[in-house]
Amino acid sequence: MKNSGEVGVRIRRLRRAAGMSQADLAGGDLSASYISLLEAGKRAPSTDVLAQLAKRLGCEPSDLTGAPADMPVNEFQVELKYAELALNNGDSNAAFEAYRALQEKVSLAARPEAWYKAEHGMARSLEHAGRLEEAVARYESLHSASLDRPDLVPRLPTVIALCRCYRELGDLSHAIEVAEATLVELEKLQLGPTVIGVELLSTLVGVYMERGDMHRAAYLAAKAIEQAGTVTDSRALGAAYWNASVVMHRNGNTADALTLIEKALAIYAEGEDQRALARLRNAYAMVLLQSETAQPEVARDVLGQSLTSLREVGSSVDVAYCLSALAQAELRLGNAEAAIDHAERALELLGPDHRLQSARNHLVLAAARLALGDRESVQEAYERGALMLEASEANRQAAFAWAELAEILRLCGEDERAVWAYRQSMRCMGHRETFLTGQKLTSRT
Template sequence: MKISGEVGARIRCLRRTAGMSQAELAGDGLSASYISLLEAGKRVPSADVLVQLARRLGCDLSDLTGAPAQISVNEFQVELNYAEMTLNNGDPDSSFEAYHTLQEKVSFADRPEVWYKAEYGMARSLEHGGRLEEAVARFESLHEASLDHPDLVPRLPTVIALCRCYRELGNLSHAIEVAEATLAELDKFQLRPTVIGIELLSTLVGVYMERGDMHRAAYLATQAIEQAGTVTDSRALGAAYWNASVVMHRNGNTADALTLIEKALAIYAEGEDQRALARLRNAYAMLLLQSETAQPELAHDVLEQSLTSLREVGSSVDVAYCLSALAQVELRLENAEAAIDHAEQALELLGTGHRLQSARNYLVLAAARLALGDRESAQQAHERGALMLEASEANRQAAFAWAELAEILRLCGEDERAVWAYRQSMRCMGHRETFLTGQKLTSRT
């Protein structure tokens, strides 16, 4: 420890302020004469002596040495816990500030592990607040650091977060690239299944579903369930059931999908993560709405319960997803004006970053406005939604959206534009357009 030359003067000043004599300060372990020599600057105290003196004077060690006060590891952990609690309570802005304040107190050279935890926390806060582009920049930096410093930066949670953000931004190819590379590395080392590894599988299932690759999604979902059965964490199994149910639903197997999601609900209901439970209820409500024996009234009740919970513990994006689901339910219940209201609220909360979910809201708006007889607004909203889906590489979903728009245009008597929309649908499905030029058949992509 570096000792300032003015330490003797500080000892004398603090002793006098405390109303102590040199003998009283010396106590049993030191002598009054030694204290006198210290105060005169004729002796340099050891670190142990300084600790004794600081304890007797009731001051911080920094008050004696003149060095900046050091925050203990426990104090760092308290601040990290506070920032995490703020994030879990649905306040990403305050959480970001708490993590940022902590990081500014920390020297990267002295406490790199705390610095990286604060950086990871800020990235998560940005993601929860819907600031996805900013979140991706920080997660990418952390991902790079995790390759060089795996002991300081958790790689798998960072990859999962990147995958989520890229999915929301509509960059499905990049999400798959990052996640698949990490899975390949895990397979290479033949590591035993872990909870975080199963979470990565489950996240990747969702990305493949968005892209329309249901074969790969189904394969990974099966893997996730098998691996989850080998670990003791029930949440891992719940997450695997959750994703597998969505895959089965997309493949038309609604009965089994409901069975799996009800198993997931039973697991999550026993835990304390109210936010995850509410988000799972959103997915359950969509299955109730879209099953062969649709139950829109029950779906509406489930979503209202979910919305109440998410307004307390969820982020603005979580609330937006719930409002999006409510818009679809209101549309099925023939409450077009309520559907429009919910969809517009969701779009406002989503902002410009969440392209895939915004696209779905535009499609709901289109259907609701068409139900109210506003065909022009319906066409505009439908085309915007289709374009956003296509830009996000969700080609299967985009194809259906273009086909629905074609039907709207046909009903409106705009046959030429309807043909154009059908062609867009075929293109998204991977079909090449063919046409005759004289007697020669040619094709173009």
């Protein structure tokens, strides 16, 4: 809102033009002295008061605040569709500007639903562009609004988006806290399974996998598949299969993981969401790469398809994830230089916010540089990746990174540092450091 002095000037001018006294404008629920304070700029009217005054003066609230007049509903819908198309086509910057322009043309007081739609669109555009800190600020604001006005701001999509962003930022604890609190609320309401509820479960599965809590991830994945089977939306079932396959793969059950992810691929291939299909292909390629009978050439072909699609409909972050996977495929095929090129390009696209994925790229760079004999760069990359994973509470992944660094240090003859790296690995796995004093085993806390 403009400052209270400007609002007061407009109220006084319109009141006088209408031939009304301050008492006339006050009506039965306000006082003439309060109107006097408003006109003097000594009070700021609430949105409810503005609406009352505008009604008595025969104008719109925007006439009192100086905000632009609200655009017609049809015009708003047309421009909203344009913003959505820009976002779906991967042009996040154009989408953000379109949503922002829309929000400037509507009033929160008069058209709150339209205003919040634009706000949600801006948050999605920022997330799509990889500007996660800015996206989280807007999603948190929407989350707060959803508690007070659930009729205007859908709660579950906002929570899912927050959970997704916090995961990418490496704040796994916060992601879990937000999502689990919402699950508890849903259970208390005793509602039946819904598509959006399955999506929340599937998102949370991914966060628990990152943290290394495979038991909770497996439980939620099974629950998501069970609930998805009772709703009529095939996309929900596909998402549940997708996450369950990753859990099985992480637990070493590659055969069942491939079966589930192929079912998910069949479902998504029948839909129109090319971006989601391409991202699912990335996950499929990773299972092919890391299975007992790895198929790096097939994985590279699948990723090539994904990359072509994501460059048309995906964000820069989607492309970065695909390049990260391609780096791993090239590494498996013995093409260390190509792997380094892909990983470095991915890091450039990810920027500073995507800490978890950046950490994985540092580990790929370490392995590729090891293949080229650059041991000094190898140690630096492993340590950086491990520290980033640990800071994100992805302790299981961090433990493997520290262990790999220890092996490199041992091969380089740096035994003391190798022992130190092994200890870091053990600590990440939850083991406290122990040492012998005489015949007594004690622990260092």
